[in-house]
Amino acid sequence: MLKIYHVKGTRAVRVIWLCEELKVPYEVQVIDFSPDYRNSPEWRSISPTGKVPAMTDGDLTMFESGAMADYVYEKYGNGELGGNLMTADGALCRQWCWFAEATFARPLGEIVNHNRVAPSGQVVDFVIEDCKVRAKTCISAIEEVVSQSDYLVGNTFSMADIMNGYSLMLADNFEVLTEEFPSTRAYYERLGERPGFQIAKDAG
Numbered sequence: 001m002l003k004i005y006h007v008k009g010t011r012a013v014r015v016i017w018l019c020e021e022l023k024v025p026y027e028v029q030v031i032d033f034s035p036d037y038r039n040s041p042e043w044r045s046i047s048p049t050g051k052v053p054a055m056t057d058g059d060l061t062m063f064e065s066g067a068m069a070d071y072v073y074e075k076y077g078n079g080e081l082g083g084n085l086m087t088a089d090g091a092l093c094r095q096w097c098w099f100a101e102a103t104f105a106r107p108l109g110e111i112v113n114h115n116r117v118a119p120s121g122q123v124v125d126f127v128i129e130d131c132k133v134r135a136k137t138c139i140s141a142i143e144e145v146v147s148q149s150d151y152l153v154g155n156t157f158s159m160a161d162i163m164n165g166y167s168l169m170l171a172d173n174f175e176v177l178t179e180e181f182p183s184t185r186a187y188y189e190r191l192g193e194r195p196g197f198q199i200a201k202d203a204g
């Protein structure tokens with residue numbers, strides 16, 4: 001069975017949510033998020049940079065939430081929620097999946113990291129503001145699409161919505177998902193009604 005190493009609110013939400021949508025059995029192993037544990041040889045043997053999430057499936061051990069989602073989809077998805085990469089819809093789905101982590105989550109993660117590593121009193125407002133501007137550019141890209149369709153790839157819910165739903169959750173937490181983006185807010189609320197997202201957000 002899939003084992004998803006998790007800490008509440010981390011990118012493991014994506015993988016748990018996908019498993020819920022696809023009805024793939026999984027177990028959640030909550031780990032200690034302290035720097036000490038994440039630097040330990042035990043955790044580094046599973047996740048070499050000490051980050052969360054990670055996942056095992058039998059002898060296979062993986063890190064990177066997007067790769068885990070791809071694996072779950074390819075192995076257990078029966079073509080649901082991702083389509084065929086060699087079709088336009090399948091290609092756009094992968095485009096939005098990569099966008100969610102490589103482009104959209106990046107400035108949001110930098111806000112977390114900067115707040116965490118800057119010595120007390122030395123958080124640089126400009127850095128935070130710049131990250132917020134970059135995140136808003138990403139939300140504008142989403143806004144353009146979801147003002148015309150229910151989901152990121154037409155009107156069919158897909159893995160792209162799971163990957164970006166988590167990034168929007170971070171954006172909402174950082175108050176970057178503002179009233180400037182009414183269609184994205186409505187889209188995010190639509191995603192929030194899905195039981196799989198609720199279960200994944202509450203897990204851990």
Ligand SMILES: N[C@@H](CCC(=O)N[C@@H](CS)C(=O)NCC(=O)O)C(=O)O
Pocket residue numbers: 009010011012050051052053063064065066101109
């Ligand atoms: N690209 C990685 C990012 C993993 C990541 O940054 N995870 C965060 C939690 S959501 C983390 O472990 N942060 C602690 C750190 O960076 O030291 C993925 O998608 O899995």
